[in-house]
Amino acid sequence: MSTHAYDDSHEEQIGHSEAGVEQKHLGEKTADWADGRLGIYSLAKANLRKIFPDHWSFMLGEICLYSFIIIILTGVYLTLFFQPSMGEVIYHGSYTPLQGIKMSEAYESALNISFDVRGGLLIRQIHHWAAIVFVAAMLVHMMRVFFTGAFRKPREINWLFGFLLLFLGMFDGFMGYSLPDDLLSGTGIRFMEGAILSVPLVGTYLQMFLYGGQFPGNDIIPRFFTIHVLLIPGIMLGLLVAHLILVFYHKHTQFAGPGRTEKNVVGMPLMPVYMAKAGGFFFLVFGVIAFVSAIASVNPIWAYGPYRPDQVSTDAQPDWYMGFSEGLIRIMPGWEIRAWGHTLELGVFIPLVVFGLMFVVIAIYPFLEGWITGDKREHHILDRPRNAPVRTGLGVAWIAEYLILLVGGGNDLFATHLHMSIDAITWTCRILFFVGPVVAFMVTKRWCMGLQRKDKDKILHGRETGTIKRLPHGEFIEVHAQLPQEELFRLTAHEQQAPAQLPPAVDENGVKRKVGAVAKLRAKLSAGYFGPQSQIAKPTAEEHAEITAGHGHH
């Protein structure tokens, strides 16, 4: 199945070697030099023509990778001009409204980057926009992996790496927009202080150690800087490399289709097709972000003014990816337990715990599903979301919760822009917090079942052709056309697992068997995943033959 291009290059190589060692191509010589020291040829042999399958959703991960690279490149540039210091100075820069105002060196240098360094504003905006795109792309990429079941064995560990990247990425974003020490970001740091203080027993200690004393102190910006530019990106870079190595090592997943099996991967080679497509895509992403940064202002710190703990601007909002945590904190009632000389600030601490739980469920889901299904095999063929209704329902429930909290986090904006009562919005979000995900789950699951029925119908009765035929007795019917073999195979390629069975109540000796509560729970969950209410048995060829034969008689 080799291509012409491949044959040509092969001949070319032979031609060169026949011409003698003396006339070796410079590139070849360099490669030989490197191979003699690093053994790169075995690596190249495995990867140069590595096959990657094609699907538009596979580029979502690329957006993450490229926006991360853009963040690193622009971030290094910004460190050359930024002063991560809370030392106070009087502003004498080119932005007249702030002339003579006392501010931190951090804020002053962020203003200078924006107004006095040529291109500084552009790089700052690219950095910020890329961060926004980065987190968004990670979330959407994660959804793709989740809804297609790409996290199943052998990819659970890579799911964890990706999860950690999302988690760290969000926090690094938070620290990044906190660094300029403007009025908005300072409010975010103040919020963090309150959240830390709410932790029982150790809250005040954590707060004092992190801030180097009472809020705001002089240490938090330089400390955030080190964490933001060194500690977290360093860890993320390691995770990212590991994530990519595993993608190569496992080989990419693919959707079911003719010629595609669990034992192969069908697609185009890394060199040249994906080098050009993926390499080119980096420039597309970078280009679009640069263009957006030219026309759309993000985080105009000069408009907020320097941070002062006794001042605040209205509708203070975090960056969008922290919005759901803002929602948690806003819709929580102000519960507080005061007893024995202590205060348990539940109104802040519960949201903090729920915030953590929302991440924990993401991290553990592959292991949970693996335990319920008891499936120990490798999976390289992706599920269509409709064929895994419970998983799809759970995913949509999580997204619904996320969106409800996002609305809760912007309750003031919804109130002012839509002329609604903030109390009503907050109360709606409180109720939806519990009801919304359940409804979303049920609707999604039924929707998936409907789609499964539609698939079955299509297989058995064929595709609607739009041709209307009138029968001799006057009845009008629409002519259905049989699906081609490729389509029949594609729609039935997924396997349907039977629910796990509990062992019989009595064993072979007639002795009553003890079945633990865990085993019972697992059987119940398995029935939920694979029972008749979650999967429509896919039609067999026999059913198909019967129905088509039946059609013939009419």
Added chain:
Amino acid sequence: MTSQDNMSEEHLPEATHGHGGGPVVSKDGYFADPGLPPHEHRRTDIDEKAARRAERQVATWFLLSMLATVGFIASYVIFKPGPTHHVYIWPVGDVSPLNFALGVTLGISLFAIGAGAVHWARTLMSDEEHIAERHPIESSPEVREQVFADFRQGAKESGFGRRKLIRNTMIGAMAMVPLSAVVLFRDLGPLPEKKLDTTGWKAGMLLKNMNTGEPIKASDVQVGSLTFAMPQDLSEDDEDFQVRIAKDALMLVRLQPGDIKDKNSAAWGYEGVLAFSKICTHVGCPISLYEQQTHHVLCPCHQSTFDLSDGARVIFGPAGHPLPQLQIGVDSTGNLEALNGFTVPVGPGFWERSE
């Protein structure tokens, strides 16, 4: 031929053809895999003219990128930075010409490289699909056995399991050595002690207007106004201004004495002038939205709402307790002064906070 190009039995249709043109049935009774469909040629594969046109298109993208880079450098030299330079560009609005020109040219120079590369890949590079084998990630049983045997031998040769004294002391040492690192973090900050319980307010301290820096005459505080104040001894030039104002910030309102529902709160005020901490008891944002007629104040961060006529009770939102009130009176010249410090900690709640 690479290994990926080998077609193994598994990729061939599983079963023999059905009779009568019906679908091919697989061994398990479903529909058989028809195998990879034949490659369909694109126009550029068979028409050299189309291929040459695609080549020109790709080259045009790359040329555009070069032009844009020249434009970027030119913009860097031509346009001036700073807030005073701005120009209206429809439909974006008022923008810095430097930022706009640099961003657009950089965007084009990058995007054009990407567009060219992708167009090249899609039109001129082979789009023939290849099949590569997957191999199980799991190692073979032989390898597994070998690894276990090697490990057992290594463990045996180390004597780790047999020499318990070495094992236990080593685990002890390894467990203890990180303690040094933990200890090193002690100086990150001071211990909390009672720092969060007190503020800079003390009995006899005058209230200073945040805007004018002057003492506040009780008679100057109008009904319906909201005034921000700080302690007399605090100045914006102080080294610790940020830390102190984070706790000492005060807001003053004057209500009709008859409107004050909480009698204790009224008693701590002076002729209807009440002084409350400005720091929200939720997570510490400064409260600054005052609804004059209802005497409600709203925190702009998370919408906690306090009723200043009722001892700053929480009437909505996530805050857990009322805003602390400062007991005030007037000195001999009629200036407002604190009669006492805050009796409860200001700001967000914390574990050691007692009330």
